[in-house]
Amino acid sequence: MTPFGEAVRGLRAERGITLKAMACDLQISAAYLSALEHGRKGRPSRALLIQVCEYFGIIWDDAEALERAARLSHPRVVVDTSGLGPRATELANRMARSMRHLSPATVEAMHRLLDAAERPRPGRRRAAAAPVAKPETAEAG
Known part of the structure; x- marks a missing residue:
């Protein structure tokens, strides 16, 4: 499982939404959503990430956290x-x-x-x- 998959699965569980229902609402296949959750597919596209945030009503810090999870979710x-x-x-x-x-x-x-x-340590600039x-x-x- 990837960080993004874990986050999405947790959000679905909190709200009692099935994978099949969410996939239908987002107009993607349940197989693709399952593959994203389980780490069999790479990170989601930016468009899908935005759709997921809108679907769950996620804004600000929570949206940034989900975006970070997506960035860190490439399984290979x-x-x-x-x-x-x-x-x-x-x-x-x-x-x-x-x-x-x-x-x-x-x-x-x-x-x-x-x-x-x-x-970064105090008094030191962090190198790129x-x-x-x-x-x-x-x-x-």
Whole structure:
């Protein structure tokens, strides 16, 4: 499941809306909506994201949170380490090999490490970060 899929599923559950009913209302197939929720499809289009926000009446911070979830919901990512040191390349390869075997607690600990690294420190300007992960450009289907 992706962050976007988890969010949409939670919103549907809160409101008692079935996947089939939501898909019908958005004029998309239930199979596609299910694939989005389960991470079998990449992130939703901008137009669909806007439709989902309108469908649930989501605005402001909640809409930004859903948009962020959508941005972080590509189930297959490519990490470009060209130009980085060998340890960065090693880390990317180890992550790719180990991801399926990490415990939820380890995943959360890694999120905390990344969150701390991304926070600007007082008195220091944050340098523009090079893209670390990007979606694959060719999707099947």
